[in-house]
Amino acid sequence: xxxxxxxxxxxxxxxxxxxxxxxxxxxxxxxxxxxxxxxxxxxxxxxxxxxxxxxxxxxxxxxxxxxxxxxxxxxxxxxxxxxxxxxxxxxxxxxxxxxxxxxxxxxxxxxxxxxxxxxxxxxxxxxxxxxxxxxxxxxxxxxxxxxxxxxxxxxxxxxxxxxxxxxxxxxxxxxxxxxxxxxxxxxxxxxxxxxxxxxxxxxxxxxxxxxxxxxxxxxxxxxxxxxxxxxxxxxxxxxxxxxxxxxxxxxxxxxxxxxxxxxxxxxxxxxxxxxxxxxxxxxxxxxxxxxxxxxxxxxxxxxxxxxxxxxxxxxxxxxxxxxxxxxxxxxxxxxxxxxxxxxx
Numbered sequence: 222x223x224x225x226x227x228x229x230x231x232x233x234x235x236x237x238x239x240x241x242x243x244x245x246x247x248x249x250x251x252x253x254x255x256x257x258x259x260x261x262x263x264x265x266x267x268x269x270x271x272x273x274x275x276x277x278x279x280x281x282x283x284x285x286x287x288x289x290x291x292x293x294x295x296x297x298x299x300x301x302x303x304x305x306x307x308x309x310x311x312x313x314x315x316x317x318x319x320x321x322x323x324x325x326x327x328x329x330x331x332x333x334x335x336x337x338x339x340x341x342x343x344x345x346x347x348x349x350x351x352x353x354x355x356x357x358x359x360x361x362x363x364x365x366x367x368x369x370x371x372x373x374x375x376x377x378x379x380x381x382x383x384x385x386x387x388x389x390x391x392x393x394x395x396x397x398x399x400x401x402x403x404x405x406x407x408x409x410x411x412x413x414x415x416x417x418x419x420x421x422x423x424x425x426x427x428x429x430x431x432x433x434x435x436x437x438x439x440x441x442x443x444x445x446x447x448x449x450x451x452x453x454x455x456x457x458x459x460x461x462x463x464x465x466x467x468x469x470x471x472x473x474x475x476x477x478x479x480x481x482x483x484x485x486x487x488x489x490x491x492x493x494x495x496x497x498x499x500x501x502x503x504x505x506x507x508x509x510x511x512x513x514x515x516x517x518x519x520x521x522x523x524x525x526x527x528x529x530x531x532x533x534x535x536x537x538x539x540x541x542x543x544x545x546x547x548x549x550x551x552x553x554x555x556x557x558x559x560x561x562x563x564x565x
Contacts, residue, residue: 258428265422322386332376339519340490367493405514461562466510470517471502498524
């Protein structure tokens with residue numbers, strides 16, 4: 222979609238493995254691959270509860286959940302629901318799964334709230350700029366090509382029916398891509414499964430998108446680090462979370478330069494052009510990881526001023542890293558400050 226460069230949130234926990242620590246809780250840690258990236262799950266509980274958990278069986282169930290999400294929403298699987306819909310030229314209602322419809326509804330909601338800065342139909346423009354699957358090195362399309370591409374873009378060309386779950390196109394060439402929100406949904410889906418299994422203390426992460434509940438193995442809130450925008454492993458800030466999700470998006474590592482002009486890989490769906498502002502990254506906190514994920518992308522497109530205004534209006538705790546000359550400065554909403562902490 223936007224090919225947003227995910228700024229990985231550093232999870233300040235124990236090594237990934239099944240481990241026990243000399244604290245109030247013991248911990249199980251699981252990891253795997255999904256959605257072209259990795260996932261990790263950490264569960265903290267007392268000894269009796271930990272011993273009742275069959276880690277292998279548990280992980281198989283998680284893998285099955287994520288495989289199903291991919292079967293519904295991955296554009297890299299030709300037989301997925303989303304791929305079949307994209308390939309179809311029909312403008313009639315197309316039946317989909319309930320989860321797919323849920324993600325579609327939230328995507329259109331975020332599109333409306335962001336005045337089109339978030340748009341799941343922007344794929345053709347991303348491909349035009351050479352940032353899609355058929356990557357083109359440093360390709361700058363003409364204005365005419367951009368204008369033609371925009372004819373097949375627009376979230377208002379997609380309709381969703383929650384019951385029976387179905388979607389349809391207003392124009393036959395519309396193409397949807399949920400990569401800017403699907404990871405967040407996957408996090409929520411796995412987290413919901415943990416709660417059904419009466420797991421109270423957990424951290425679920427997919428590709429840097431995180432949801433937390435309860436306490437970690439040290440009997441404290443979960444600590445999540447936000448990396449600095451220099452491409453290194455240093456931390457800009459650390460937040461303390463319990464019962465919230467966090468997602469970060471930015472463009473500072475994904476761009477090319479041609480003829481002295483810097484072109485971000487993040488495309489503004491409203492103009493068909495790469496974003497051109499000083500926002501390096503934004504971190505969003507919300508109860509839903511799906512919403513945090515989508516809003517992080519929307520604010521990345523909007524930039525430091527419009528994005529901040531949207532966050533204030535929607536009462537979103539956000540943390541921005543903004544370029545000022547050769548330096549980076551921080552900008553955050555008042556509600557974000559309560560989450561800041563120091564490394565344990």
